[in-house]
Amino acid sequence: MGIGFGKAIRGSASLLPAALLRPLGRPAAVFFHGVERRLDDSRVQSNHHDAAEFSAIARALKDNFDVLPLSELGRVLAAPERHPHALFLMADDGYANNLSEAAVILSEFNLPWTLFLSTWHIDTHAPNPVFVARLFCLFAPDAKYEIANLGVLSLGSDRRFVAEQTIARLRALDAPRADQAVAEMAAALGEARLAQLLARFRSDSFLTWNEVAALKARGVEIGAHAHKHWPMHAAQSPGYLRDQAALPRARIEAELGVPCRYFAYPFGNTADVCRAAWQAVRDAGYGHAFTTLSGSLDASANPFLMPRYGLQPRETRLASLVPALRMGNGRLRDWQADLSR
Numbered sequence: 001m002g003i004g005f006g007k008a009i010r011g012s013a014s015l016l017p018a019a020l021l022r023p024l025g026r027p028a029a030v031f032f033h034g035v036e037r038r039l040d041d042s043r044v045q046s047n048h049h050d051a052a053e054f055s056a057i058a059r060a061l062k063d064n065f066d067v068l069p070l071s072e073l074g075r076v077l078a079a080p081e082r083h084p085h086a087l088f089l090m091a092d093d094g095y096a097n098n099l100s101e102a103a104v105i106l107s108e109f110n111l112p113w114t115l116f117l118s119t120w121h122i123d124t125h126a127p128n129p130v131f132v133a134r135l136f137c138l139f140a141p142d143a144k145y146e147i148a149n150l151g152v153l154s155l156g157s158d159r160r161f162v163a164e165q166t167i168a169r170l171r172a173l174d175a176p177r178a179d180q181a182v183a184e185m186a187a188a189l190g191e192a193r194l195a196q197l198l199a200r201f202r203s204d205s206f207l208t209w210n211e212v213a214a215l216k217a218r219g220v221e222i223g224a225h226a227h228k229h230w231p232m233h234a235a236q237s238p239g240y241l242r243d244q245a246a247l248p249r250a251r252i253e254a255e256l257g258v259p260c261r262y263f264a265y266p267f268g269n270t271a272d273v274c275r276a277a278w279q280a281v282r283d284a285g286y287g288h289a290f291t292t293l294s295g296s297l298d299a300s301a302n303p304f305l306m307p308r309y310g311l312q313p314r315e316t317r318l319a320s321l322v323p324a325l326r327m328g329n330g331r332l333r334d335w336q337a338d339l340s341r
Helices: 003-015 018-024 051-064 070-078 097-108 119-124 129-139 159-171 175-189 191-200 209-217 238-256 275-283 318-338
Strands: 028-032 034-036 048-050 086-093 114-117 143-147 151-155 221-224 262-264 288-290
Touching (some): 028 051, 034 051, 051 097, 114 209, 129 159, 129 175, 209 238, 275 288
Parallel strands (some): 034 048
Antiparallel strands (some): 143 151
8 A cells, every 4th residue: 555545545534433434334454464562663663563552453343343254255255235344354474473462362352364474484484685674774883885786875864764765775676686685784784783683673583384383273364475575566577476476375285284365465565566476376376365555355356456454553543444445446446457458
């Protein structure tokens, strides 16, 4: 979801009472990443909800919506007018705190949910490349650094701004060049300093396969979030896109012994997904795939470009906001049409 467009939807929802918007409700999907009892540095741990805030979100979802398992998606989409308050809750990436924190809270409210895994990170326990880039931008010593494929990066004041600008440029790269850039950032930090920072911010460590199996045993649906957490845009090679779609499904089915039917694109916005990406996902055998554009699920003309809303760190008006997600339907359909030509 574009930052400006998401703010517009949240702003509209804040101005209108839930009782007025509720009759406009349509089936929707929302997602989060991780949950922590204590957040040490919001600049670094931007992917994670404070546990108390997440508990409040869970209560609001329980009180205002029919939160359903993703296996019910087909039934809901077959007659969306009968399910105006249907909602599907999802988590992306596969952080260890999905088991230690999020699962505990969601179990308290008896809320079903789906976890989308980036399987290369589960296999290797390697950190998300964007996380490493953020650590470099925020914690490397003040200096000018020559980074492959990015040029000279000057680190001094206003580190947060530099981090966001650098990550935006990094995400536009094809995967091999991005890997080279991130490797040089890690080297500039130094092995000892990087290890220290990874230990400090354990919130971004990934689950093991045994922990994934434990979540599956608790009823959590397991989907694919690509093999490596990197955009599937037009700069990537066709072979890379095919692997990003096919490999995670194969790994999940091999480890868990159950079908993997759902996919969510890393980052998932208009700049992160191309036509060849959704076609690769379709050809890999998934039934549905999810983006991060806002909209209602029944508005989607392409089952491999479904909308989702990313839950903000604090959500106080979900009863108004979720029905307002339909404001994004026009943008969603226009984008889907562009990717179908």
